[in-house]
Amino acid sequence: MNIAPSNDPAAPQDAPGVPVATVAGTGDNAARAAAPGAVADSRTADVSTTLNAWFLANARDLPWRREGFGAWGILVSEFMLQQTPVKRVIPRLQEWLARWPTPADLAAVPPSEAVRAWSSLGYPRRALWLHAAAVQITEQHGGVVPSDIDALLALTGIGDYTARAVAAFAYGHRHPVVDTNTRRVIARAVAGAGEPAPPSRGRDLEAMGALLPGSALEAALFNAAIMELGAVVCTSRSPHCDICPIRDDCAWRAADYPEFTGTRKTVQKKFAGSDRQVRGLIMAELRSTHRAVTEAEIASLWPEAAQLQRALHSLVADGLAVDSPDGYTLPDGMS
DNA sequence: CACGCGTGGCC
DNA sequence: TGGCCAAGCGT
Structure with missing residues (x-):
């Protein structure tokens, strides 16, 4: 996401294909100009205005926001x-982009290399x-990441x-x-x-759409701001309501934090x-070597043979493991 | 729609 | 200690 909290007053607008990077400086000014005093008195400001101002002042300095x-x-x-x-993610991402700075660079190596680097x-x-x-982008989009949601959705x-995040954060589109x-x-x-209730595409998009500012600039900022709030303040287990910029607008706080009563999301099974x-x-084991891993070596990894075979076969079905004459390998893309 | 899918940090 | 959780996706 290219919305940096830093200043860049000379930044251009969000022309097609131009990252919203620039939203930082101009967005800051716009937010403050649109609602002076928004930070000082959040009760009279739109939630989006308040959160955008908070985000510009408090956003974490993450690589993808540069x-x-x-x-x-x-x-x-x-x-x-x-x-x-x-x-x-951060260290892996830096390594990844240093090695494969474009989609074509990644598309040119076998999938096994991607799995190893993962x-x-x-x-x-x-x-x-x-x-x-990356292969699809290279072959079907001239090596350029699409900006259209439907084109993005067509990618594996x-x-x-993710489609909406890329369209909004990389290209500044209002979604x-x-x-x-x-x-x-x-x-x-x-x-x-x-x-929240379990995810529901229609309901979720409608609810967010109702809060979304009209300008693409402010909308991209708000998409990031509300995510950031949930990530660092309004967290799942112990929300930091004492420092929340919209505490005075919060319906949950106003109702004295009622317990959740609806259908919970499915609990993750024990690992x-x-x-x-x-x-x-x-x-x-497969990542650790460039040679084939034998059946015997795999057998040594887990005591229950039936479960081991089930796991191995599911990996083959997923394309993550390949059955070769000498044993199992990562996918080399040749088959 | 509910489920399966890795890995590790945190309280 | 161990259950909960983390910017989801495909089936």
Whole structure:
């Protein structure tokens, strides 16, 4: 996301293909000019105005918010951030972009290299999907990350959130972007519920759309601002209501923090002893070498043979492991 | 729509 | 200690 909290008064507007990087300086001015005193008296300001001003003053300095980070960098960051914490993503992202500065660079290497570089980010299917998306971008879009939501949705591994995030943060387009943080903030501040109901594309987009400022500039900023609030202030377990910029506008606080009563999102299954753990063990073994891993070596990874075979076969089905004459390898893209 | 999918940090 | 959680996606 190219909205930096730094100043850049001379920045150009969001012409097509130009990152919103520039929103920082101009957005700051616009926000303050539009609603003087917004920070001092949040009760009289729109939530978007208040949050945008707060964001400009308090946003974390993250790599993808730097000016000129580029649509490819933003796309890669969004893939990595799918269910993986910011702190763990940052070093991998820097390495990744240094090695593959364009989609064509990634498309030119076998998927095995992407899976290896993904390292321990988790959910290695995402590495495969990112590689596939790079091939599609190279072959179908002239190596340029698309800016159109439908074109982005057609890429492997890109769903509704990522498509909208790229369109809004890399290209400055005015779309509601809804992630888990956004959903939680809206559930609390607007609906007065302790946590959001399970995701519903239609409802979520409508709720965010109702809050979205009219200008593309302010909208892109607000999409990022509400996510940031959910990530650092209005957190899932122990929200920091004492420092929240919209505490006086918050329906949840006004109702004295009622407990959540609706349908909770499905609880994550226990990891220890799960197929996911076994898959992880196998993948770590495959990543650790450039030669084929034998059946015997795989067998040594887990005591229960049936579960091991189930995990191994599922990895083959996913394209993360390939059955070769000498054993199993990462996908080399030759088959 | 509910589920399966890695990994590790945090309280 | 161990359950909960983290900028989702595909099926």
